[in-house]
Every structure is written in C-alpha cells, then in structure tokens.
Amino acid sequence: GENVEQHPSTLSVQEGDSAVIKCTYSDSASNYFPWYKQELGKRPQLIIDIRSNVGEKKDQRIAVTLNKTAKHFSLHITETQPEDSAVYFCAARNSNSGGSNYKLTFGKGTLLTVNP
Amino acid sequence: DVKVTQSSRYLVKRTGEKVFLECVQDMDHENMFWYRQDPGLGLRLIYFSYDVKMKEKGDIPEGYSVSREKKERFSLILESASTNQTSMYLCASSLDFYTGELFFGEGSRLTVL
Numbered sequence: 001g002e003n004v005e006q007h008p009s010t011l012s013v014q015e016g017d018s019a020v021i022k023c024t025y026s027d028s029a030s031n032y033f034p035w036y037k038q039e040l041g042k043r044p045q046l047i048i049d050i051r052s053n054v055g056e057k058k059d060q061r062i063a064v065t066l067n068k069t070a071k072h073f074s075l076h077i078t079e080t081q082p083e084d085s086a087v088y089f090c091a092a093r094n095s096n097s098g099g100s101n102y103k104l105t106f107g108k109g110t111l112l113t114v115n116p
Numbered sequence: 117d118v119k120v121t122q123s124s125r126y127l128v129k130r131t132g133e134k135v136f137l138e139c140v141q142d143m144d145h146e147n148m149f150w151y152r153q154d155p156g157l158g159l160r161l162i163y164f165s166y167d168v169k170m171k172e173k174g175d176i177p178e179g180y181s182v183s184r185e186k187k188e189r190f191s192l193i194l195e196s197a198s199t200n201q202t203s204m205y206l207c208a209s210s211l212d213f214y215t216g217e218l219f220f221g222e223g224s225r226l227t228v229l
Binding site for chain 1: 160174222223
C-alpha cells in the first residue's frame with residue numbers, strides 16, 4: 001500500500017517568515033494530494049489539494065507544489081501569522097476507481113508554531 | 117454547511133467494556149469514515165463505508181467493528197475495550213470517495229482504564 005512520509009515533525013518560525021512542509025509518497029499511481037490543517041482542539045479541515053495533472057496550486061498565502069518524478073509534494077505558507085499555528089497533515093491517494101491505493105493515506109503531521 | 121456530529125466528546129471506560137461511538141452527518145454523503153488519531157502517528161483509517169450496510173476495513177481494523185444502518189449514521193464499536201484503544205477517534209464524511217473533501221467531526225476522546 002501507499003506510504004507517506006512527512007517532514008519535519010515540528011517547525012517553529014517567526015511571524016512573517018515562510019514555512020515549508022514536505023511529503024514523499026511511495027505509490028507512483030497516487031494522483032490526489034490534499035493538505036489538512038488541525039488547530040489545537042479542533043477538527044482537521046482541508047486547506048488545499050492538488051491533482052497530478054498540475055505542478056503547483058496557490059490560494060492566497062498557501063501553495064502546494066508537486067514533483068511526480070521524485071514523488072514528493074510540499075506545502076508553502078508565506079507571510080506566516082500566529083493563526084497559522086496548527087498541525088498540518090499531508091495525504092495521498094490514487095483517485096482512479098479500481099486502483100489498489102484507493103484509500104487516503106495520511107502523513108504523521110507537522111506541528112507548526114508561528115512566534116509573534 | 118456540512119455538519120458531522122459525534123455523540124460523545126469524552127468517554128472513560130473500563131477494560132472489557134463494550135463501547136459505542138456514534139457519528140451523524142447531515143449532508144446526505146454516501147461515504148463515512150472512522151479514523152484514530154494518536155500523537156506522532158497521524159490519522160489512521162479504521163473502517164469506512166460507501167453505502168448503507170456496506171463497510172470496508174481500513175488500515176487498523178483489529179478490535180473494532182462498525183455499523184451503518186442509515187445513511188446519515190455510522191457507528192464504531194469496540195466489543196471489548198482495551199487500554200491500547202485509548203485514543204482520539206475522528207469520524208468523517210465525504211461526497212466523493214476519491215477526490216472529495218473529508219468533513220470531520222469534533223472527535224471523541226476515549227480513555228480505557
């Protein structure tokens with residue numbers, strides 16, 4: 001099955017700096033890569049996702065890049081703010097029906113702390 | 117706005133007790149999921165269901181069972197709770213199984229003594 005590795009496990013940045021979280025996946029058939037944010041004591045929520053037919057996607061201060069050859073994808077947060085402090089989870093799945101990796105596999109999470 | 121409601125936020129049970137965790141969603145989603153969240157281990161899929169009365173094992177189904185008698189309700193059952201099942205349990209639903217956003221509940225923190 002799919003294996004998703006996420007690094008770093010913790011990340012501390014100063015407000016205004018950029019933060020980058022990286023994930024690698026093992027199944028070359030994976031083609032859907034979402035990112036979830038979980039604030040302390042709250043439920044995980046989808047913040048951005050990317051499909052394998054594009055290399056980059058942006059939404060305001062967050063962006064995700066995908067390198068299919070190297071089988072890795074990254075979350076980039078620019079101009080970080082204290083409210084960006086949370087645990088971030090990457091995930092991967094083969095979204096083609098009938099594929100062997102049809103379940104969403106999550107990384108272990110990254111605790112991001114943005115210091116004021 | 118999708119709402120996924122888990123019936124109990126905090127439970128304390130004794131070893132060997134039967135435990136029911138209930139989850140209800142109000143958006144007519146076909147797909148429902150139970151995840152377990154432990155520090156340093158991320159989100160691990162226990163079971164999922166893509167239709168009423170249908171269920172499939174996830175990555176860590178041992179010691180758990182599920183029930184989906186109605187579309188909106190998905191229950192996780194621990195037949196005989198053990199201390200290693202102390203964890204945070206998250207229910208989720210989605211409209212599209214393959215690329216749909218997962219909508220999570222608030223979680224149920226279970227402690228087994």
